[in-house]
Amino acid sequence: MEETGLKEPNYYINWLEKSIADEYLNYYEYSEFKNLKPIGNGSFGSVVRANWKNAGNFFALKTFKNNCNTTLKELVNEIRLQKRVDFHENIIRFYGITKVENGKF
Numbered sequence: 001m002e003e004t005g006l007k008e009p010n011y012y013i014n015w016l017e018k019s020i021a022d023e024y025l026n027y028y029e030y031s032e033f034k035n036l037k038p039i040g041n042g043s044f045g046s047v048v049r050a051n052w053k054n055a056g057n058f059f060a061l062k063t064f065k066n067n068c069n070t071t072l073k074e075l076v077n078e079i080r081l082q083k084r085v086d087f088h089e090n091i092i093r094f095y096g097i098t099k100v101e102n103g104k105f
């Protein structure tokens with residue numbers, strides 16, 4: 001269910017860190033992605049196409065524009081929704097999360 005109300009940024013950061021630690025979310029090193037090419041922008045960030053390590057297929061990497069609580073809430077809600085509809089043929093599969101050098105997800 002979607003969260004109502006806005007919590008402190010640390011609430012969302014802790015949710016993300018705990019989900020990674022509990023292996024509820026896969027974590028990928030940002031440095032393992034290469035051939036980054038911009039493909040779009042949304043209200044909360046930008047999306048690039050990338051390859052991961054030596055895999056030949058493409059992934060979409062969405063970077064959220066900052067770590068303010070509205071953006072982090074959107075990020076957590078999006079992950080929850082992606083996990084719930086992981087089976088749907090029209091939804092591109094969610095693989096996991098990474099962190100860019102400046103700490104943004």
Ligand SMILES: Nc1ncnc2c1ncn2[C@@H]1O[C@H](COP(=O)(O)OP(=O)(O)OP(=O)(O)O)[C@@H](O)[C@H]1O
Nearest residue numbers: 039040041042043044045046047048059060062092
């Ligand atoms: N998984 C994906 N595969 C390919 N392209 C994508 C993917 N996700 C997003 N894009 C591209 O990046 C653009 C921005 O996506 P993003 O999710 O940031 O925003 P949005 O959902 O389009 O808009 P908003 O955030 O305002 O609701 C999309 O319009 C689309 O062109």
